[in-house]
Amino acid sequence: MPKKSFTFNGVRKPWLHMTRGRTKPLFTPVQRNVLTVPGMPGGHIESSQIEPISFIQPIAFTAKDDQHALQIKDELAEWLITDKPASLQFDDEPGRTYYAIVQNTIEDFERIGILRQGAINFLCLDPYSYGEEQTYEFTEDAGIIENNGTAPSSPIIELEAIKPITFALVSNGDKYNMIGKSINVDINEPAEKLTTILNNRMDNFTGWTNTTAGFALKGPLGGIVDGSFTLGNGQWMVSDYGSNPNGWHGPSKRTSFSESLQDFQVDFFLTQLNFAGELGKNVIYLLDEKDDVVASFGSVDKTIAAGYNSKVQFYLGGTRLIFDFVGFNNTQMWLRLKREGTLFTATAYQLTEDGKTYNEVTDTFEDRLGEYQAPIRQAAVYVATFKEYRATRMYVNRLIVARVNDLSENEVPYIVEKGDIITFDHVESDYRINGESRMDLKKSLGGDFFKLQPGKNSLAFHPSDAFLKKLRFRERFR
Incomplete structure (x- = not known):
């Protein structure tokens, strides 16, 4: 019969097994806060509090010699020391998961021939155990x-x-x-605040045309158009960045909307995976009927050999910077530009692997002089790298364009x-x-x-x- 062990943080070590002596309590500990009154017998429960649990799990493994034992100790430390609680499943508690963190240190190992025995001190800040996720449909x-x-x-x-x-x-x-x-x-009457004009999941090129090679997209987020896109797994990716010995270069595609939009909301979903020594721009341009730039925004890494330095930037008219944020690196992003009247709202989110937003950053700009009020009629996607530098891994994931409607009080x-x-x-x-x-x-x-x-x-x-x-x-x- 195989010896019982445990899985921690999704990892299991086949050479490790548990031994007897786990000190985990049978159920979650409850601290009763009792109020006593002088002259009265007994007391009254004032409150109850569920306490964390801490317990020892004895373990053992075999080692060929002291050098091998030292290697295993290093492997244990790398595996078990985490910054936050991780999943913990014991073989003798099937179907149950705890969330634990190792505290103190792994107790000194006792040597018995080739056998090494010790103990791990687990701390469960959340003392409950959990079953497998269940799904119901109504x-x-x-x-x-x-x-x-x-x-x-x-x-x-x-x-x-x-x-x-x-x-x-x-x-x-x-x-x-x-x-x-x-x-x-x-x-009351129900009404659309947002009317979707375009919802493109970037799993095809239907409705898009190539921007002419050699065309120069204007502004700090621009560059020379060259190269081509290909389709990835439900996203656009670059197959060829072309060349430009003097600056930025990469492919661009553009599309037209079914109508011109005065008040609008544009949501641009992208991925920017940047590392030191890599450069890249992943941006969207919003153009009017005359091909003039109304706004542009996206993620750009212009810094060489300086670690992670991706910026999220929003420009109006090609050159007026209204949003400049550093800190979204190696991540999926959801960028939004909204114009309602003279008020522009720029928003950036990071996205989890399952599409949930976090780390929201928002800024606003009031176009008091009316300089950036041209209706938008087109969008152009541009993904580029700089000169001969290696490009960051960039993907275009989705584009949603909506008209913002003015609703009455009712x-x-x-x-x-x-x-x-x-x-x-x-x-x-x-x-x-x-x-x-x-x-x-x-x-x-x-x-x-x-x-x-x-x-x-x-x-x-x-x-x-x-x-x-x-x-x-x-x-x-x-």
């Missing part, structure tokens, strides 16, 4: 979820809109969570269109639409995040017949 606007854990669990609820809606609400009977605004039919904006996904994330206490955090849409004073209690939980969704509904959660055990 075919009706109400349903029952059974939580077979011994502690409340936080769900993640995803609602894919099958029609435009102004609000979304989910309730467990006692509490509810809501974003957006419901409609008073005697007063019009209530739709918060999603058909196909958009609303996420009520009760784990991170966040509302997201298509991965973007939208805590600004929480307008209901009574709404709150809730947990699935052990046993059966009833859930209801509103408005009716508006979503494809999915819920994910992990059972939690004391």
Whole structure:
């Protein structure tokens, strides 16, 4: 029979096995704070607090000699010492996951022939264990979820809109969570705040034409057009950067919108993986009917041999810098430029691998002199490197262009269109639409995040017949 071991941070060492003597308590420790009153017997529970757990796990392995034992100790330290808690699964607790960090040090190893024995001190700041993630899909606007854990669990609820809606609400009977605004039919009318003009997932070149080779895109984000794009895995990538011994060079494609846009919102999704000694620009140009530059923005690394130095920059008219941020390196980004009246709002997010936004940076610019008010009618993508330098790895992932509509006081904006996904994330206490955090849409004073209690939980969704509904959660055990 194989000896039992454990998996930590997704890694398992085949030469390591556990020995007897784990000191982990049977269930999560509870600290009772007791209030005593002089002259009265006993006391009253004032509050209860779940405590972290710390425990020792004895381990053993074989080593051919002292040099081999030292190598294994170094490997253990590299594996087990982490900056934050990592997943921990024991063979003798199948289906359960803890989140632990190693504290103190690995205890001194005892040598018995070729056998080395010692102990690891694990600290679980979150003392609960978790089961595998479970997924439920609802075919009706109400349903029952059974939580077979011994502690409340936080769900993640995803609602894919099958029609435009102004609000979304989910309730467990006692509490509810809501974003957006419901409609008073005697007063309000639903309306589009954003009308999508272009939504290109960059998995083809349909509707795009090559910018003429040798053309010079203007401004600090520009350069000479040369080379060509190819299709990657649902994204554009460069197959040939061309050449320019005097500066920037790379391919460009352009497209026209179905209408000119005065008030607009443009969302540009890109990847910039930059390392020392590599240079690159991954940008979008917004042009008017005469091909004049209204705005340009993107990610650019112009610094040689200085570590990571990618900048996110937004320009108006090609040369007016309104946003300049350093700090998004080796990452996916979501960049947005919005013009409403004379107010420009530039926003940059980083994206997780599953498309969630984080590290939001926003700045605004008021065009008081009306210098940058030309309607936009075209967009041009430009990806470039400098002279003969090696290019950063750059990808163009998505482009969304929308008209911003002026709504009256009685019009209530739709918060999603058909196909958009609303996420009520009760784990991170966040509302997201298509991965973007939208805590600004929480307008209901009574709404709150809730947990699935052990046993059966009833859930209801509103408005009716508006979503494809999915819920994910992990059972939690004391």
